[in-house]
Amino acid sequence: MSDSQSSALSSIRLPTPTSFPFPYPKPYDIQLDLMQVVFRAIEDGKIAIVESPTGTGKSLSLLTSTLTWLNQHTKRLTEVYTEQLKEKYMDEKNDLNEPKWVIEHSIKMKLDEMKLIEEARLERFSKAREREKKIRRKMNLNKGLVIKKIKSMNDLDKKIKEIKDENDFLPYENLQNGEEDGLYLSKEVRELMEKYESTRPKAKQEEIEEEDLPKIYYTSRTHTQLRQLTSELLKTSFPLKEDDLDNNAEAGPSTTKGVSLVPLGSRKQLCINDKVRSLAKNGGDERMNEACLDMQKSGKTRCEFLPTKAEEGIMLDARDAVLASVKDIEDIVAIGRKSCVCPYYATRRAVKQSQIVTLPYNLLLQKNAREALNINLKDQIIVIDEAHNLIDTLLSIHSTTLTSTTISSAISQLQQYLARFKNRLKSIHSLKIRQVLSLLNGLLSVCQNFIGNDEKGKSKIKHEVLNVNDLMERIGKGNDQLNPLELVEYLKESKLARKISGFSEYIAEQNNAKEEKASRTSSQRHASIASFHIVEAFLLSLVDARDDGRVILSSEDKNGSRTVIIKYVLLNPAERFKQIVEEARSVVLAGGTMEPISDFLQQLFPQIPKNQFSTLSCSHVIPKENLLTQVVCVGPRKTEFGFKFYNRENDLLLTELGSVIQSVIGLVPDGVVVFLPSYAFLDKVKSIWTNSGLMSKLGEKKTLFFEPQTSGDVETTLRDYALAISTVSLGGERSKKTGALLFAVVGGKLSEGINFSDSLGRCVIMVGLPFANVGSIELQERMKYIENLPGNSKESSREMYENLCMRAVNQSIGRAIRHANDYATILLVDKRYSTTRIKNKLPKWIGEDIKIQSDFGSVAKNIALFFREKREKEKGMKV
Known part of the structure; x- marks a missing residue:
């Protein structure tokens, strides 16, 4: 857009509409509010953060x-x-x-x-x-749409194929040198190509160059969510x-x-x-x-x-x-x-x-x-859904992982490549490839020194944290000619990773053809062939890192040998998001659980003034009487619930949890979903309850389902879960079962993007608070980074740590209410949910109507009354 156009546009300011062409007769008030906030933010070139x-x-x-x-x-x-x-x-x-x-x-x-x-x-x-x-x-x-091969082209292909052969694996040349499409070709091949170009028919050009229309880039987490859009x-x-x-x-x-x-x-x-x-x-x-x-x-x-x-x-x-x-x-x-x-x-x-262009996050x-x-984002609108x-x-x-095994494999490939092509490489390529080899050897030396220092010590060093500059110094030690920035540029221009992996596969295929039976599986061969790509990705991360990342060295014993793991961890997401924000006209972040918004302001937009934001947190469309939320502080035997990490192995506590679930599922019709903090916790629960006989008792009341560990089994589990509920609802089940009970994991495959609407989720039980492992070195570094931001303190990192947990909780419990006429009860089983600090981080749509229960009898009584009223209301509607 020209400066004169921008100036003219600024004089024609679009007013915020009082109504929109909504596909239904009258939008809810919260829908109208959201539409007006988003419209105004786009018109004013602001960042909108909306929670609905x-x-x-x-x-x-x-x-x-x-x-x-x-x-x-x-x-x-x-x-x-x-x-x-x-x-x-x-x-x-x-x-x-x-x-x-x-x-x-x-x-x-x-x-x-x-x-x-x-x-x-x-x-x-x-x-x-x-x-x-x-x-x-x-x-x-129209068979004519199948691309036809002209005879002259086929003849040319044969000649080129004869001449090029392994030359396909030579590095690309710099485009600035005027090479044919950046591809290394011999003089004979160039002459043949020029001859063909002069005789082939010219492409029909459009009369007017394509214009990049004003548009919306709409992104979400998965293709499934975009398909729904x-x-x-x-x-x-x-x-x-x-x-x-x-x-x-x-x-x-x-x-x-x-x-x-x-x-x-x-x-x-x-x-x-x-x-x-x-x-x-x-x-x-x-x-x-x-x-x-x-x-x-x-x-x-x-x-x-x-x-x-x-x-x-x-x-x-x-x-x-x-x-x-x-x-x-x-x-x-x-x-x-x-x-x-x-x-x-x-x-x-x-x-x-x-x-409109839809595309996944990545x-x-x-x-x-x-x-x-x-993709040109200049003056365009960016909508990021599921932005939590x-x-x-x-x-x-933007974080990458590299192992010493991968580095060794990449070095071997590069040495083999250099040996085969050294007489065919231009001097500049030969020099650069040797420098890349020196850099890889420097990386391998870092790994070997880490293991050496580890073995010399009295106790094993679990990890070492470096900033990027420290790692670069170790890599280039004793080699003043090594410039990682220049080498990464060379890798990008020459497409060396592509050439080496292609050559490695070519050699592997030749070797396999000579052997009656390949000694390695295809996945193993691929892991070896892809080594140089992994190295290149890691080096790109380092060069682009500036001062906003850390390198973590660790090791593990595998097949009787020590493998060193080098991981680059990004700590500052704002730097990577900055270009998008600067180019776009407006950015809209939307989600069902965006609170607390302070995380986004601090971690994504630290330099942007507050008057450049428009925020909105919507209430729910359901009436208050359609939602019952209770904090369960104690069980039937008065055992206090506090599922801190050290307490999750407490058999007495887990038995008391089982008693709560056993009591509740007898009061709730149709589907009940229980969210647990981790897969390990789920396994522990299954083991204890199976041994005590409680699992079979639960199975007598409702058909039991458990979140699968593999993504491929999710659809089957959900289908069978829904079928078990619908069968009972239709009166097709002769047993005493009243529906189905599904155990899921917070942050797992069933906590996001899955609808447990209506009978599929009449009750959601959230067990404990799924705090991340505070012993994780990556999390510790991230918390330190947050603490050291201008104006922050130790309290800031604690806030971020809690927010990570509560956003996961809010996502999970939001699975239950899916439309205006839906109804459900939510049980938060942990006394910590009664604290003001945690309670204030629950979704706004739950409101102030959370009942803190220190007596389980009151919990059961409220659930029974809630569903009795719903049954009576449904009967009245039928009459």
Whole structure:
């Protein structure tokens, strides 16, 4: 956006709407509040932090408010452009003494041109929809969309293949040197390529360069959550409709006829080349990425689903198919398979002309990923849903781990590579590769010294914490010529990691072909081949670290030998988030449990003044009588509940907990979910209750389920849990069972993104406070970092430690209430929930109606009364 446009826009300030095009007749007051806060924050270029409990229509409110602003902003841009056009022509024509009607005619012609561009866009989408319909009906599949190989290209490929051979594994050259696409090629190959380039048909270029439209980047934790957003968008009036395409003649420069959505994903989600996809199973995502990039070269091995530059029209058709209607990733993959065009690159091409781009956290939060996807955040809107995870996600994706075994493997690969190619490498490559080898040996020396110091001591050193500069000094000891920053730049430019891993796999395949039976599994081979990629990622972290990270050295005994682990831990998420905040027009952080907001202000936005924030914490949409929350301080035998870490092995305490659950499930219909602090605690409980016979007694009242340790079993567990409840509800169970009982873990697979609405979660029991292990060296370093921030103290780190725990608690108990007519009871089983400090950190929607119970009889009595009233109300409604 030009300075003159920015200035003109600032003079046309959009007022906050009093109503929005919400898909339902009348939004709740909290939904209207949220929409107005978000709209105003975007217009004023602020950061919005909004908390809206799950089940209150948060996604719809976010979509409606952001798209309402986008629609009004687009109209405003057109008005500003029209005014600037008039001024421009007035200045030009006045100098020529042109009459007024000539000036007006010139302006009209320019606006008509804009209208034609919009009409052409909608016409392309209309044609794309027609093609899509044919594909979906499986009729008249256009085999011409399958990319054809021209004979001259095949002949060229054979010659190139003969000449290049192992030269494929040579490093890329610096693009500034004018090399062909940065790829090292011999003189003969270059001549052949130039000859072909002069004879091949030129790609058809679009008349007007693609404009990066104003848009919303909407991100969440998982593809499942983003898929739900897509279905919510379809409920609104914003998506492109059939009428918009059929009546495109009415479209004008001041009208936005529907918004288009592009879901971005990784190759793992979008690739349709089965050969490449098979590599992900055996070699991981990195190998899949490498294979895709390798198959973009001209030749027999070129991916059949990726059009060449000469076939640009095919890719543009695929782009339009993505934009023509709202689709999720699965829809785009299905269309891509049937039209034989790569969905991964089709979605990337569609980004500029879309109004909403959905993508998982990792693709937005990592600078390298944004650059790879050509994402430009300048003046755009960023909405981060499920943002309670944001700080931890930033810390996690920018922390890397390296082992001495991996370093040794990388050194071996590099030595083998250097031995094979030393006579074919340019002198600059040879020098840089030897320096990289020296750096790796320096890293290995750090590991060996750590083990040596460990073994000399009387007791084993468990860990050592270094800042990045200290580690760099140890690595480069005795080598003044070593410049890690320059070497990392070289690794990025030369794509050396790709070349070495490709060469290592090539050698491994040759060796395996000679042997009757491979001595190692494919996963072991991949771990070896991927070693250099892991080293490169670690070095990138170090160079980009500045002073906001720590390096932790530790060791473990494995297979009779000591392995050193070097982990870089990011401590300051603000530095990594800074670029996003500075580039975007507005950033919206939204979630069901954002409190305490102070964590976000301190850890993500320490330098931003408070007047640049808009915050909102919504109440729930359910009436107060639909929620009963009690703190259970004691059990039936008056045993006091305090599940501190040292107390979790107390058999008496666990037996008393079992008695509480046994009493409660007899009073609660349908589904009960019990959240425990850890998997270890769950195992302990199962063991004690099984031995005492209590587990079988619980099983007599409700069908028992336990959170699985593997992600693949989650869907099955949830399905069986729901089936057990529905069977009882329908009267299909002849036993005395009254539903199902599910044991889950806080922070596990069932504590986020899973709905236990209605009969699936009539009662949620939270056992203890799931504080993180304070003995963790990583957590200790993070707490020290928080303490040392300007204006902070030891109390600040304690606050952060508690907030981590309470955010996990709030996420878990929020699973129960999912819509306005839902009802449930929540039991907080630990006396610490009665303290003012902890109670104030519970969700705002629970309110002040928390009952602190020092007598279990009162707990049971309140539960019985709560569900009796619900039964009577439901009977009255039926009558």
